Amino acid sequence: MTELAVFPDPYQGTRPPNRRRGGLADDVVLYVREQILTGALKPGTKIDQEALAAALDVSRSPIREALVILGQEGLLDLIPRRGAVVADLTPEDIVDHYELFGVVAGRAGAIAASTLDEDEIEQLRAIHDRFVDGTDDDLSALNWAFHRIINRTAPRRTRWLLRLLERSVPADYYEFTDGWNAQAVGHHAAILEAIVDRDADEARRRMEHHLHESGVAAVAHLERQGFWED
Incomplete structure (x- = not known):
């Protein structure tokens, strides 16, 4: 399983004009989703929640909420006691x-x-x-x-x-x-x-x-x- 150590600068060049910031969890969802769908995060990569919190300057609570949403979308696999990893998308x-x-x-x-x-x-x-x-x-x-x-x-x-x-x-x-x-x-x-x-x-x-x-x-x-x- 690949470990994620560092996230790029948050929101750098990621938003068209209609994408205004919403709640903190929504911002985390948008950020991680785009990291996955542009290939920055590959299948099997574990989401480092501490690095994500530091990159986006948010607490762990919106991150946990965002990971659940991304799990429901099928982009992440949520593994008990092991955290979230990027799903094996085909x-x-x-x-x-x-x-x-x-x-x-x-x-x-x-x-x-x-x-x-x-x-x-x-x-x-x-x-x-x-x-x-x-x-x-x-x-x-x-x-x-x-x-x-x-x-x-x-x-x-x-x-x-x-x-x-x-x-x-x-x-x-x-x-x-x-x-x-x-x-x-x-x-x-x-x-x-x-x-x-x-x-x-x-x-x-x-x-x-x-x-x-x-x-x-x-x-x-x-x-x-x-x-x-x-």
């Missing part, structure tokens, strides 16, 4: 998570194709044009803005679930996944085209494909990080 686990996200996001895409007005479509197109232009430094913020216009057309409970799923994937996707921005440009263009055409079924399908490919890219990144190496 590539299929990672892709499945993104595909689940895609099912809900696809529903929002279908609704957007039927309900967005012309002004909102122009906003979507303007954000996409900035993405294509490539001069913005914060691609994650543009990605968030693009999806926000689509997601806010969904019913209240669907929006809640989308926010929950959005927080469960790495925030700085465009910074840690090589070449993903080029793929995302094509995906977003296809989604936008379906919405402009008012083709709800195609918008759903293209959004689901976008999230599936996000999962594939995440697996490729983790493989490059040696996530599954012994």
